[in-house]
Each structure stands twice: as C-alpha cells, then as structure tokens.
Amino acid sequence: MTAIRRAIRAPNKAARRNISENAQLWTLALPAVIQLFVFSYLPIFGVVLAFKKFNVTKGIMGSAWVGLENFRFYFTSLDASRTLRNTLTMNALFIAIGTVCSIALALALFEAPKRGHVKFFQTVFVLPHLVSWVVVSYIAYTLLQPTSGLINGMIKRLGGTAIQWYTQPKYWPAILVCFSVWKGVGMSSLYYYGSLMGVDEEIFEAARLDGAGRLQIAWHVSLPFLVPTITVLTILSIGGIFRADFGLFYNVTMNNGMLYPTTDVIDTYIYRALMKVGNIGMSSAVGLFQSLVGMALVLATNAIVRRIDADRALI
Amino acid sequence: MDYTAPPPETTRPARRSGGREGSSLWLMYAILLLFALVILFSFWIIISVSLTSTAELRYGFRILPPRFSLEAYQYTFANMKGIWNAYGVSAVYALLGTLLAVAVMSAFAYALSRPRFQARRGLTFYVFFTMLFSGGLTPSYILIKQYLKLYDTIWVLILPGLVNCWHVMMLRTTMQSLPSSLYDSARIDGASEYRVFVSVALPLSAPALATVAFMGLLGRWNDWYTPMIYITKNSLFPIQYLLQRMLNNIQEAMNMIEFSPFASSVDVSKLPRENLRMAMMVITIFPMMLVFPLFQRFFIRGITVGSMKG
Amino acid sequence: MKKTILRKVVSTLLATAMVMALAAIPAFASAQEEPTTIIQYNFGSETFIKNTGIGVEAVNELLLEYGIKLDLRLLSESEYVERMNLIINSNEYFDICFTSTWRLDFYQNVGKGAFLDLTDLIPEYAPKITEFIKPEYLAFGNVNGRLYAIPNLQILANPYGLYLRKDVADELGIDMTAIKTLDDLDPVFELIKSERPDLYPMGGGLDDRVWGSGDTVISFYGAIAEDDPDLNVVSYYTRPMYLNTNEYNLHLYNEGYIRPDIASVTTDQSQGDMVAGLYAGAFGDVKPGGEVEFKNRRGWDAYQIKISDAMMGYNSGAATMNAVSINTASPDKVMKYLELIHTDGKTLDALLYGTEGRDHVITPEGAVRIAENSPYFLGNTAWAFGNTFLLTVMEGQDPTLAERTEAVNDAAKRSPIVGFALNTEPIQSELAQLDALREEYKNRVYMPNYEELEAEYLSKVQLAGLDKVLAEMQAQVDAWAIANGKK
Incomplete structure (x- = not known):
C-alpha cells in the first residue's frame, strides 16, 4: 500500500x-x-528610424515611413563592396590571429614556474588594454612617420629607402592586425589563463609523471580544456564581424584618404559620409544592416557548432 | 557536461630528458619576453613624450627626452578644477558599479549554466540579442532623461551598462565547466540553488570573476562618454571626462583655423599638445595599475588549488 | 464659559487668517512679476561654463524690465554638436541655440523641423532688428524664403592671403608691401628656403579663395560663373579656380615650399607644428584684426598679406547664427531678447562681459579688459552671441574695428544668390558619397602619381552622381531666382 x-x-x-x-x-x-x-x-x-524620415516634432514614432530609402545611399555607393570586404576580412583576421596569440600567451604563461614572473608578465600584458586608440595612433605615428619615424630610421641605417607608410595601403592590413593584437591579446590571455586554473592539478601531475614535456602538456591537456571557452568567444566575435572597431581604423590610420582601399570599413565610411548630411535615419539603417547580418552569421555558426557538440554551442 | 581531461594514456610521449624540457621552457619565455618588451617599449614612448616640454615636441620623439619637463602634468593639474572630487566620483562609480555588475551578472551566468534551467536557451538568446541590436543613442537618451529621470545622478553611470553580454558568457562558460559532481553533491545535501551559487559556483569561478571585475572596473574608470551625455552637475564629473574635455577643447580651438574669421575662446599659443595627451594617459592608467595587483592573486595559479580541493 | 472659549477660538482663527493673507501678498506680488525664463544654449571657455549662473546677473538686471530672465547654458565647445543634437532629437525644451554651417548644421535642422519660423515674428515682436541688420544680411538665415535664424553680424567677406612670421620676415629683410600677387611670393619662399633651412616656408597649400574669383560655389560641387546673368550651375571641377588651385599647390610641393610628407600630416598636427615653429607662414583668411588672432591661435607675431579681394558667398553670414526652438513656449519674450542682443549694445556688453569690477574692468580709454581671476567673460566668442558691431571694444583691439569691418562687408563683391539655401534632401545620398570621396582624395595633389589620382577622382565623382547634383542645384537656383525676381 x-x-x-x-x-x-x-x-x-x-x-x-x-x-x-x-x-x-x-x-x-x-x-x-x-x-x-x-x-x-x-x-x-x-x-x-532606419525606415523613417526623422522629424523632430513628430518624434521617432510619428515620423514618416520611407521604406528602404535610407538603405539606398550605402548600398548604391561606390565604396559599398570595398568597405564590406575590408570590414569582413580585417575582423576575420583579428579574430583568428588574436585568438591564436592570446592562447599562446596564456599557455606559455601557465607554464611559467615562478609566481613572481607570472605577476610581472600579467601586469605588463594588461597595460595596452588600458590605452585609448588615440594614444595608440600617436605611438604608431612615432614609429611610422616618413621622415623622423623610428622604423624608417632603422631602414635607412640598414641602407634601405624610407617607406611612405601613411600613403601605401598595402602595408596596412598587417599594421592594423599588429595593433589590434597588441591592444587586445593581453587582456584575453588573462581570461584564458584564468580558465586554465580550473583544471585539476592532479591531471597535470599525472601527465608530467608520464614524462610529458611542457609543450605536450600545453597542447594535449591545457588546450582541449580551453576549447569550450574558445568556441563561445569566437561565436560571439562572429556576431560583431560586420562592426569594425572605429577607434582603431579611424585614429591609427590618421584618417588618411590614401589608405582607404585597405582601411576603409563600414563604420568609418558612414562616419565620414554622414558628418555633413547627418541623417539619423541613414546611420540607423546601416547599423541595422550590420546587426542583422551579424545575427544571421551567429545563428549559422551556432547551428554548425551545435551539430558537432551540443554543449559547446552558445545558444 | 562533465569536465574530463583526455586520459593520460593518450598523451603519453616517450621519456624526455631535462634538456628537452629546458628548451621548451626557453621557447615559452622567449615568446613572453618578446611580447613584454614590445609593450614596454610602446609605453616608454608614452612616458617619454609626457615628460617632454612643449617646445621640444617639434623634434618628434627621442628615446630620452632632451629636457626633462613636468610641464604637461603641471598644466593638467593646474587646469583641473575639482580634480580631487572627480577622482572621488570615478572611484565610487567604478567600484560601486563593478560590484553591482559582478553580482548581477554572476547570478545570471550561474542560472544560465544550470542544465535543468528551462529558460536557459531562451535567456541566452535574450542577452545575446542585446549585444547585436541597439536602438541608438537617441531612444536611450529619451528613456533615461525624460522617463527615468536618471540624469545627474550616479545611477545613470552605473545602471545602463550593468549587464555586459561578453562578461556574462565568460562567466557562464567558466561555471559550466566546473565538475557537475560538485553541484550535485551540494544539492543532494539539501542546499538551495542560492546556496550552491554562493558556496560552490562563486568561489570556484574566482579567476573569471576577478577578470570580469577588473575589466568592468577599467571600463567604468575610462568611461567619459556617458558622463558627457548625461551629467551636467560639476560635482558629478568623473576624472576621465574632465581630462577628455580639456583635451578636446584644445583640439577644437586649434581646429578653428579652418574658419579663421572666428576667434577661439582658448589661447592656444602656449598649450601643451601631445605631451599633454600622454600625460593624461599616464594619469588615467596609473590608478588602474595600482589596483591590478589586488586582483592578481585571483589569477595566479596555485592559489586556488587548495580551496578547490576543499 | 463656552462662549468665551468659542470667541477666543474664532478670534484666533481670524487673526491667523489675516496674518496668512498678509504674508501671501508679497508672494502674490512677485508671482505676478515673475519674469519668463529663456533657456539659451551656446558654448564657451571651460572656466566660464560653470559660472554662467553668476555671469548672467548683469544682463538679467537689464532684462528684468522686459520680464525676461536668461538661463544661459554653456556647453563645452567640443561637445556642443553632439549634445545639442540629442537635445533637439529628443524634443527636450530650450528656447535659443547657436547654429551655423559648420557647428550644428543649420539646414539639416531646419529640414528636421527643429527651428521656429521667425519671418512673421520679427515685424510683430522685434521690429528694430531690421534697422540694424540689412535685409540682405538677414537673408542668410533664410530657407525657402522663410527666416529660421538670425545671423550675428561680423565680418562676412574675407579677403584671402597669408601670414608670415614677423621674426622670419624681419630677419630676412622681406618687404611686405612688395608682395601683391602669388608670383611675388616665389622669391620670398626661395629666400626662406635658402636662409632658413630649419623651416618650411609654408605650413600647407592654399584654398581656392586666393584667386578672388567671383564664382559662386554651391556646396563644393556646383559653381555659378562670375557675371553669368543666367545663373548656370556648372561643375566646380571645370572652373579655373579649381584648376589653378591644384596647379599652384603642386608648384608649392614640387619646389619644396611645403613639407614633402604633407600627405601624411593631419590638420591637427599641422596646426600644432605651426605653433611649434616648424613653418614660416600659413595661408588663410585675412581681415581687420587678423594678426592679433593669428598670434592668439598660433603663438607667433605675424604680418598678414592680402592677396585677393573679399567675396561674400551666398551663405557667408550663415556661419554664425542663433535659432529658436520649435518648442519654445514664449516666442514674444524670446524675440524681444533677440532684438536686444542684435540692436542694443548695452545688453550685449552685459551679456558678454558680465559685471563690471568682478568680471571685467574698463580701461581709461574706455576699452574692456578681462579682470584678474574673472569668473565670466565671453568677449572672445562674441560672434556666437549677437551683433558684434555693437560691442564695446576690448583692450588691444582697434577701436575702429567695427567700422572697418562693416566697410569691408559693404565693399565686398557679392554672390548673385546671396540668401539662397540649398535643400539637400533630394540629393542626400549623392552628397554623402561626394563628401566621402572629397575627403578620401584630399591630398592627391601631393602624391607622386597625382595625374592618375586626379583622373580617378574625377571619374569617381561622376559615378557618384555629380550630374544629378548639378541638375538639382540648377533647378533650385532657378526657382529661387524666379521667386526673388532675379530671372
């Protein structure tokens, strides 16, 4: 009962x-x-607002609908394909190279035997994250200035001819990647390092007893542990792949027109174009486009990841 | 998902001699040192320029400033009315804001990490959506200024940016990767989810929490844009805003040459320029660097091992 | 017994009521006299922003008799545009704000419906304005025949030329009076180049205004040839002023009169470098009092040399104006206030200079000098507030400044379409693209492959819709001309 x-x-x-x-x-x-x-x-x-012609008195809700008119200006512009391409490729490079570098740094740091060393490196690595892009642009200028810059100085001393950095677009993808990595990698490596601390020390012990060297441990033990974190953060980054870091592209290049073929991205183009025209609807339209595409990409990537390993997916 | 490392068998290599181990250590140190040197050199540029006198600036950067000068710093402090008050505001804003943010976000992340939480996927999408879509500045401004009337209060600096999608995801991932056995045993002992959150998840996520806290602190410390839009009371200006404003005004004043009929309201002839900007950067970074070591104990390996086992 | 108590209570109540009534009288009295508060947004120097509360005491004393109280809100110069945009877009209440072609775009905001139509309010509430501001000048604030802002009178037509540092000129014995045209400059530059190799002769290239061309240029892209009675709008890129400017700047570059890496230098740096002493001179607008301004902004005593005559563009006066918010609650008081600052020197002095003694002092000659530790002084930005010709001169300024400036204005060549305003709406996309292109190719003259870039630029400009823009401009100019009896 x-x-x-x-x-x-x-x-x-x-x-x-x-x-x-x-x-x-x-x-x-x-x-x-x-x-x-x-x-x-x-x-x-x-x-x-992306679909409206804004009038102050009517406000956001009351303003007139203009359909896709606000989108026309960007998509029919001569530079649409160029800015789209630049935004996409540069962001992809930043994500890929940035992730690899942060992980490498985190893994290397994790193996450092002395606490004092770790503290020193962590403190130094965090510094660039604190600096604003405008200051970075000045550092870049110090290095790249055609006549008195340090890099050209070195080149000249080695017998070469000075390069006009600020007017040659072809060097800039590499330059921008360097600065992006410089600024962001330290802070991310801190986070990966923190994640690694979640690994049970016993597993490392066991691996070491089996004779694994540092590189092996890093590759076979630490790295797999980081995979969930890497996956999630990468998916999140992909959501922003159509949004460029304005500060980087605008300031470090000193907004130099000659460099636009490789450094002009959606956000800088909109900023310049709308400075005079100032149409709040147009800027809203482009922003909406960036959001929609980002969303689509994330959902697609997420679906793929979900197929591989459901638990690693973002959503 | 239970964390399991690949079983040691699959990683068993042949026995290595100490020399081999030594060389991989050298490799790692080489990477670390190289990066550190690059960073230190860049910072030397900043510091060196900040200590250059305005007159010497025309010659560009030199490894050692030809004439050591505190001009830029003197100018900043002389022109910064209410600088100490601003420091105070920044400190309160950064600390209070970060504390609140970490509390709210970690609770949220914990909920999102629990596999049996029914709203899990929905809420993840909910927070993630806000990262991608935004109505823009104007609707937020209308909301905050006209409806919530939060302007000119400390809350306008703290509340709007409280939940950051990235941080939430980082915390969630960390909490998710903790061994579920720890959670389960606590639950079996009769602990509520609150209890588990506070006594299991939080302590074990210390490194991630510390990282998120530091990043949050930094973001709030550096934020000059939000005060610019929403604060008009002098007593509530944070330090970064005052510095930025001073710098922007010098810029505006000099830009006026484009419209040369007009006199500027600032006399630019004696103003410091790049050295001022660098000095400002140093003044801003300095407190954060003092604070950082306090966080460091959370992300140095070997400290939390004991508490994990216990 | 009860009756006495009752009487006591009643009498006490009556007494209290009487006392309260008496006490209320002053409140009543002041309530009736309560002046209307006008909120005005403008910008000013850091120190003075905080002190507007005490600074406006002087002007409010004068405004009281009209029942007006001014709440002046100064924003930081660098923030003005962003914050005003938010204020306007969110319909936040204010009465007056500064607007122009370069800071808080006037035409955009009229298009958005942010500003009040003042055309009928002037004759009704501020008739004196038309006595002090000529209709021709007042028209700068017009859009489609209606007035939306009142221009602050000051110099409207700038001759163009250059500034040469006194120390350099004196050292090399350069005779300023001998320099009349651009050709006269070459030998001077050569001299500077050879005698002072540590300097670059000029900080940068020059502007197309140097030719004193009577062409009217509309928004960078359209041009109406000088003395063209039919007001035909043609491509600016075909005009001599454009071609000659490129040619001359190329000449400057090739001869080494400007720095070889000029394409890499930003405007900020260029200005900073001028202050730092890297250049012997700079091209720019010249005007009465120009040397003083140059000294103030670049830190060097300089001679100003005029090369070309002043030309008043079709929207020169739109560079400094004040507009009224569409949401204003008291247009009559606002107009009265505007009338005062455009017609009454006393009011303007009080507004800009503040209280005598504390904010400023009057020198024996009758000029104004900023006081020691003055909490408030807006004298340097008079152009942002009102009719600068009414202002008492500041110490160090030429007392005849106002007259001389007015004379320059009156004598200047005028564009035939003064008072025309371009409605950018139908061509917004094209203009946005053209602006972006212009910015991108800004330094093409200084590049080794200049010819190639020039061809590229011109073809891209065509693709961006130049013809459509020109056609639209033509249509609008024609409409304006017919409406104004010019055609």
Missing part, C-alpha cells in the same frame, strides 16, 4: 523540486533580465 502511494507521490516530488529549482534560478536571473529589458530592449524601438 505504502509502496504504491510512494510510487505515485515520487514523480510529484521530483517535479516539485524541479519547479522550485527553476523558480530559484529565475530569481537569480531576474535582476539582469530586468536591467536588460529596461536599458537594452526598451530603446530598441529606435531601430524603426
């Missing part, structure tokens, strides 16, 4: 536990959900 009663009651208990568990988790999530709703979702109605 009691056995039957217990059998009937059991699923309820599990279900009840599940419900209370979910309720508690909801409570934990609630502050963030509310904050996002108020500060991120409520203002989203502003995207309709």
